[in-house]
Amino acid sequence: MPFLQTLAAGASPGSPPSVPPDGAPATPVVVRAVGLAKRYGDALVVRPLDLEIRGGECFGFLGPNGAGKTTTLRMMLGLTPPSAGTLTVLGFPVPDRAREMRARAGVVPQQDNLDPDFTVRENLRVYGSYYGIPRAILETRIEELIAFAALESKAEAPIATLSGGMRRRLTIARALVNDPELLFLDEPTTGLDPQARHLIWRRLRGLATSGRTLLLTTHNMEEAQRLCDRLIVMDRGQVLDLGTPRELIDRHIEPYVLELSGEGIERLEQGVPEAGALRAERVGDTLFCYARDPAALAAAARTRPEVVAVQRPASLEDVFLKLTGRDLRD
């Protein structure tokens, strides 16, 4: 079962990665965007974006709703024509040769579009036919994908009987039917319960270690932190920063965070900086204090024993909220 071994054991995927242009480093550039932008009327939904994504990377687009993540992904798939800039994916100019590029990519859309007229197995079979995969290869691969999605007991079940987590797993399995080098995932775990989410994260990590390139949009910080090697934070069509999760945290946030909540937070806001925390920010009835030295924070907490104090290391969520603000996005 070579395909399953590929999925499970972390060998490189069946088809060779795209050939790098001469003089390029060993890991090929899978996506190259130069000045890529999208405008609808007067609204600039993606501001000119320069980006290089390398083979084998799990690359994240992190941003609130309306940040331009999905539009960026659709441009890379050739489903949204860019207003400006050039784009090469897997060595193919997109959108001009998007069809050839998509033959070597897989897509997990934000909204499931599994075929409700078919069973689990038929969904994989019919989707495989869109790639023109020979029947014999397809049939073995389908067995492996059903196992990958942990849907053995549901193989002959209609889609309507699947839970949200099962549908998502099937959608991911369907995106692997052509053994793609590059996987586009648009908010792969949105709306799932924690159990379902963790299983999908495990599967995605497995795919990443098998040498595939993963491109993922999310507004789930934990997901970004667990899965992404590098990510960009986007808001209102603009890239705010790019780096590894660690780099982003180090660049924008002090390493330690203390959250204080309870009565009299307003008064505390004045006292905290003096007590040693470098920076404090109040949101509702919680005071967020950021510091390089955890002892300073602990000292700050001790000044008011009546408030609830939680100390934790800085996370991507702190970066996200600092860069994109705390306003509601609807």
Add this chain to the structure above:
Amino acid sequence: MDFRPPRPSRRSVAVWRRNALVWRKLWVPSLLGNFGDPLLYLLGIGYGLGGFIGQVNGMPYVSFFASGLVCANAMNTATFEALYSAFTRMAMQKTWDGMLAAPLLLDDVVLGEIGWAATKSLLTGSIILAVAAALGAIGGVGMLAVPPLIFLTGLCFGSIALVVTVVSPSYDFFLYYFTLAVTPMFLFCGVFFPLSSLPAGARWVTSALPLTHAVELMRPLLTGSVPEHAFRNVAVLATYAVVFGYLAVVLARRRMIT
């Protein structure tokens, strides 16, 4: 708008086959449903009303009507498939979105859908031919040439209906198309009565409509004679299919590739 000529590939067959696989699961109720209506028309109008009319154009009214009904049914079947079923796949089930994430272009999807609409015309049309022939309403060797012409008629009306589908915000919109196009063609393109009884102005209008050409082409073949303007009729139907097929691709791009 992207007016570039469509570049469909062999993969459009996969779109056609997907629809055929769904149909195969439900083919008995589907055929009965598609076939019930025309059979009732044939009995009620062809035999019932026909009994009072007697001969039309030198043939029994039931033959006149049954041969026209074969054409109208080809129109209706392809129209329903390319409107309601295609709209469901495009807008509700997002089946088209799934296809577009694979190495398919909208050009393939549109071609596959039109081809499938025509195939459904052919499937139900064949049964109606068989039943009408068994009842003795139609017959003759010319009948053998009719199935491909039903398919062509299905391509023509499938293309037109798909244009309506890709510009429709909802199912409700289809009612305009039925009231303004399908029903007038059903009534005034020679299915129920000969066009010679229309005033000159109306005849001029109906002569531009595709169903008129389908009837002119297939009625003689089903009633033991030879069509007078077969080449012209085929050319008109094919032109409608190509022009509206192209429009469907361009307008589908406007809707989906944004």
